[in-house]
Amino acid sequence: xxANLTGVEAKGTIFLEADLSRADLxxxxxxGAVLRQARLDGANLEGAxxxxxxxxxxxxxxxxxxxxNAQLDPDVKLAAEQGCSGQ
Numbered sequence: 001x002x003a004n005l006t007g008v009e010a011k012g013t014i015f016l017e018a019d020l021s022r023a024d025l026x027x028x029x030x031x032g033a034v035l036r037q038a039r040l041d042g043a044n045l046e047g048a049x050x051x052x053x054x055x056x057x058x059x060x061x062x063x064x065x066x067x068x069n070a071q072l073d074p075d076v077k078l079a080a081e082q083g084c085s086g087q
Contacts, residue, residue, distance in 0.1 A: 016055075026066070035060065045070040058083040 001021045008028040016034055021041040029049045036055025046066030050056060051073055061067045061076065062084035072080065 040064050047071075050076070 003023040014034040049071040061080040
């Protein structure tokens with residue numbers, strides 16, 4: 001919770017049910033990581049690479065800051081744009 005993971009190389013890392021609430025994930029590379037049921041409430045995704053992340057759901061993306069400037073798979077980005085009303 002509140003971890004500073006700015007610029008981290010976490011490709012393929014398993015964050016199963018991890019609490020990354022309020023974490024600073026700016027510029028981090030999470031390509032291919034597992035974020036199934038991870039809490040991302042208030043995390044900063046500005047510039048983070050989340051392509052190919054397994055288990056990433058719309059509710060997780062919507063709970064973050066800066067997701068619009070993160071690299072997301074097209075289907076995840078579309079779901080977030082449609083599901084994150086007013087964010």
